[in-house]
Amino acid sequence: MGDRAAVRERAEAVLRRLAGEHARLREDQWRAIEALVVDRRRVLCVQRTGWGKSAVYFVATALLRGRDADTAPTADTAPTADTAPTADTAPTGDVGPTVIVSPLLALMRNQVEAAARAGIRARTINSANLDEWDGITAEIHAGTVDVLLISPERLNNPDFRDTVLPRLAATTGLLVVDEAHCVSDWGHDFRPDYRRLRTFLTNLPTGTPVLATTATANARVTADVADQLDTTAGAPGTDRADVLVLRGSLDRESLRLAVLDLPSPAHRLGWLADHLDRLPGSGIVYTLTVAAAGETAEFLRSRGYPVAAYTGQADDSDRRAAEQDLLDNKIKALVATSALGMGFDKPDLGFVVHLGAPPSPIAYYQQVGRAGRAVEHAEVLLLPGAEDAAIWRYFASLAFPPEEQVRAVLAALRTDRPLSTQALEPVVDLRRARLEMMLKVLDVDGAVRRVRGGWLATGEPWTYDEARLRRVAQARTAEQQAMREYATTPDCRMRYLRECLDDDAATACGRCDRCAGPLFDATVSGPALTAAQAFLGRPGVELAPKKLWPTGLDAVGVPLKGRIAPTEQALPGRAVGRLSDLGWGGRLRALVGPDAADAPVPDDVVAAVVEVLKEWSHGDDPWPRRPAGVVAVGSRRRPRLVGSLAERIAEIGRLPLLGQVAPTGAAGADGPRGNSAQRVRALHDAFAVPDDLAGTLAGLTGPVLLVDDLVDSGWTLTLVARLLRRHGAPDVLPLALAVAG
Known part of the structure; x- marks a missing residue:
């Protein structure tokens, strides 16, 4: 040259x-x-x-x-x-x-x-x-x-x-x-x-x-x-x-970092409602979950702010329109998950607020780095929540699977014809996203190859690197602890982040809330807090009925395929809330989380169920007919919770308590939730309708209200509803306390 x-x-x-x-x-x-x-x-x-x-x-x-x-x-x-x-x-x-x-x-x-x-x-x-x-x-x-x-x-x-x-x-x-x-x-x-x-x-x-x-x-x-x-x-x-x-140095002289410790999701939403107009220009409000992004955007719009939600579940055209509105300063903020991260370029972005902490200082720095590129000052605020750790644990559960599951997939792929991801699901109990991630890693390692129609094993030797995976998991745990320490450090926050990235940060930044004092306090006005509490306190999530069986069930001996017969489907149902909700999420996790003890349903949750039933019966999309009776899904893990819930609903609604669908056979149906094919395999023939309940169902003139505690994959309610309908129930209305995710 x-x-x-x-x-x-x-x-x-x-x-x-x-x-x-x-x-x-x-x-x-x-x-x-x-x-x-x-x-x-x-x-x-x-x-x-x-x-x-x-x-x-x-x-x-x-x-x-x-x-x-x-x-x-x-x-x-x-x-x-x-x-x-x-x-x-x-x-x-x-x-x-x-x-x-x-x-x-x-x-x-x-x-x-x-x-x-x-x-x-x-x-x-x-x-x-x-x-x-x-x-x-x-x-x-x-x-x-x-x-x-x-x-x-x-x-x-x-x-x-x-x-x-x-x-x-x-x-x-x-x-x-x-x-x-x-x-x-x-x-x-x-x-x-x-x-x-x-x-x-x-x-x-x-x-x-x-x-x-x-x-x-x-x-x-x-x-x-x-x-x-x-x-x-x-x-x-x-x-x-x-x-x-x-x-080079990773210091960003335009960023002013701060952390506000607020006691509840309602306080965090209320704080945003009070202070969003004080933040400079337009910016991004990051949340940890899709549900939280939707809730936050809806609440801020109800308080008069022009905002839009941005998640990986939105259509590409909607995401592009939202990006452009922020670039053109037509909205005050995008309320986004991490789907809005690498690659979004708005040099005059004035602020980044996090409702909930990302799982590592490095991930946090990557997101806040979107702000302040062409402006003198940009505000960066972290509002951590008590629920952050539970969300981190969920995402950590999506890590590379254990060796026996990997070997099962490799054995299944040693065939003359490729297998699709859907065809592999009956072989191994992994959800679709985790299975696809595992296949990509195996492809990179040379153990499998993606071809037209799916995947094939290459036959090349492959070693499960357990030691490296363990070190990566330990590194993730250390990063989570570092994020907790960032929120509580008494020293310069920018220096702390730079040290986490192994950047030379000998001097304090002089700008963050630790160096220069806080620019914002944690005060939330009474009206904003009341509005946030009322908004987050609204119960009710729709449960869409399943209409198709998973593919490949014949490979595991389950004679189901194609469409679920309309005469065996459930009607649309309801739940109080999602475990990831800002409002009801924490309360519901205390009832149905992995460490929750089995106990009778609390009065405040019963009151929420009653509100859900009222809206369901008289709202914009009401049930077609009033239920003729209540049936509980028999539970091995939480029999007192589910049983008491069914009893209270029957009592308050003046409905007959018809009994419960009894769990049968091994306890596998109550085991860990996996992909759809594995759930249907575990649940098929896992419940039975007692004779007295069967006799009652045939004479009903209205739908059965089917009560359960937690909806994860949705297949328990689908299969139990099918069972009830095959025994004569005219229709089935599913009702649950919580939806996972």
Whole structure:
């Protein structure tokens, strides 16, 4: 690339096109570009959010692809989908396109727009543009694409992996791994698909530069990622001569950190209602669960605030609209789960509030780093809750499964035909998300391979690395304790976070509530608290009936498949609340949580059940007919709770208590909740209708109110309702205290 000074001059010119006439490269930005473009090395950048990591790979791309010439397009004339250069006219330099592996569609959209400002032709292949894949693939082969953005999951899509990836790896001019902490299972957001990058790395031509970037990596994660980047080095921990690690200060001088200790979810919502308009500009309110995001957004809207909810369960179009409304400052806040994290770019974000603490200081720092990038001050507030630890335990339960379950899946995949994830569920008692995560890890380890139609075992030797998994679990526990200590530390909060990321933080920040005193107090006005208590105190969650049996039940000897017959289905039901609710969640966990003792149903919960029944009978979507009687689901674990609940409902509603459906056989039906196929297998024929109850059901003229304590998978109520209907019940109305999740 010639003289290094000349290369830097050209790099500065590209940066000005990208970021404005006054932009100048930081020294570490230039060191990274120099290593990539001149020395063709592998570089890991650990730099704070807003430092300009994307500028490094766009400038490097422009230099490598010959887009830095005086005739390169300006922001006004940058190529678009309608004015793309042809294969005959595209200036391709002497290398192929840059491939950027990004985790989120939001990041991809932002990066395509940023690339155009530098005169760089960027395209993306993702799940939202399936109809464009063929055209984009043709452009890649024709050499007209400068930058291709893909998700890590795309690396193992069978069609992409087998038809596009080999050619792409052979011609890649620069590989960029964004949010590289996802590569490491020591990181706070490990994603198994990122591990497939190692295969991509080994197939790159010799001398292909590689850039990995992240804003959140401690020393352990940094070393792990660097080890994986250097495919030519020896064992992990040995000299990585070809990987240049550029680690800058992670201090964010615009952020003012604070923690407010409030006694209940109602106090936290009330505080937000009182103080949200005092927070600068627009921002993000993070919650730990989908349910909490929905509740918080609904409450704030009821108090007059323009806010929107943002979760991974929302449609992509709704998420994009919510993102744009925040970018345009049309709303005060997005109330979001961690689905809004990496990749969302709003430089003037004025605040980040957390209702509940993330499970590690590193995850927390990654989220708060969204704020204050282009404003002098941004407020960062943590409002921890007593329920945080229970939510952390739930997510920790989704970790890599025990060895016997893994071996069972490997044995099932040693067949001549691939098995889908659904077909594997009857084989192993793992929920869908956990099973898919396990398969991805096994794929990366070479033990299985994803093909058209599902998965196959490769037959390659595989070792269950119990020691490493145990160390990762211990690291997660330590991170949770560190998050508790962050909330209570008497010292500088920014210094504490930086130390958790192994960043040099010898001096206090001078800005946080510990250094400069609190800007906000924990006062909640009476009206706001009363409104929050009333809002969170509303009981009632709808239970949607199951309509399809899980696939693959014939493989485990259960003769059920396809649609559940309408004459055997339950009607829509009700529950008091979810275990993850801000309002009723804590109260219900005390009754039906794993450590809860069996006891008669308390009066306050009975009162909530009565409110649910009143709304159910007279609300917008009432039951079709008044129940003709009450039936309890027989329980081994909580017989007093379920039995007393059925008795109280019958007494208050002046309904006959018809009895209970009795549990039979082994106790497996009351065991741990797993995937749908395993639950149906365990529950099939696990209950019986006593003769006296059977005789009563046939003469009923109205539905049965079927009472249980906890709905997890939903299959207990489904199968018991089917049993009652097969014995003559005209209809079944399920009623439960709580819904898991």
